[in-house]
Amino acid sequence: MPLVHFRRHAGKPKGRDYRCKRCVAARARESRAANPKAKAEANARYRAVQLASRPDEYRAAQRESDQRYRERKRRDRERTRAWHEANADHERAYRQANAERRNANARAWRYRRRVSNHLAELQTVIALWADLTDTDTPDPVDAAALVDHWTASGVANICARGCGKPWREITHVVPLSKGGAHGVTNLVPVCGRC
Structure with a gap:
């Protein structure tokens, strides 16, 4: 496997981690799934550090994230509403048949x-x-x-x-x-x- 698939690690003899990026990501996913409480605590600690060190930047980023989320939800609602309006006859027939x-x-x-x-x-x-x-x-x-x-x-x-x-x-x-x-x-x- 080419070296590009391994993370840089100054503490290792060849300057690279011994596990590939894909394996590291899989292990992290397993760890998060096995320890959701620990992951939530780590996230809370990270947010607290970010808020304490850069409160204005953190709040601005949080506002942008919230705005993107609201916009995505609004688009999803509009798309769903449009689909229901376009397929009203089909839905009615399906409900009656079932x-x-x-x-x-x-x-x-x-x-x-x-x-x-x-x-x-x-x-x-x-x-x-x-x-x-x-x-x-x-x-x-x-x-x-x-x-x-x-x-x-x-x-x-x-x-x-x-x-x-x-x-x-x-x-x-x-x-x-x-x-x-x-x-x-x-x-x-x-x-x-x-």
């Missing part, structure tokens, strides 16, 4: 959100129970996995105890206090009355 699928997806999303909200409440109660009993708090359950399990079991929208009413809460088949697991197979929807 109305049932869109409605089904919306219903599924609302159902997953409802299950997720109930699981969040249940997880809070379990965390309090774990604190009182000095046990480890179990890992949260994935709402999508739970919905898939309930759909396969045939209890997605009704009480699992067989009364046929819509469910209002989520409970454990085998309670945690009796050794039950906090997992997909041990959680069922119940109406809370039967």
Whole structure:
């Protein structure tokens, strides 16, 4: 590989870094992805030094950057608006042709959100129970996995105890206090009355 692909480094024997520029960039990307908090802190320190050493230049550069960002967003909005105006008939036809699928997806999303909200409440109660009993708090359950399990079991929208009413809460088949697991197979929807 030609020397031009390696960074200059006065501390190295041949005056060049032993890793190529591409490898250095890849390693930096991996490091940023693995340590986002450290990268944010380093950015904050850099901004603080720049602001302290050259406040007028830094603020001017920041204003220019903000202005470029706002201008780009404005152009994107205009382009999107123009596309929607030019393709209004196509969009309308697509919506009409796929109305049932869109409605089904919306219903599924609302159902997953409802299950997720109930699981969040249940997880809070379990965390309090774990604190009182000095046990480890179990890992949260994935709402999508739970919905898939309930759909396969045939209890997605009704009480699992067989009364046929819509469910209002989520409970454990085998309670945690009796050794039950906090997992997909041990959680069922119940109406809370039967």
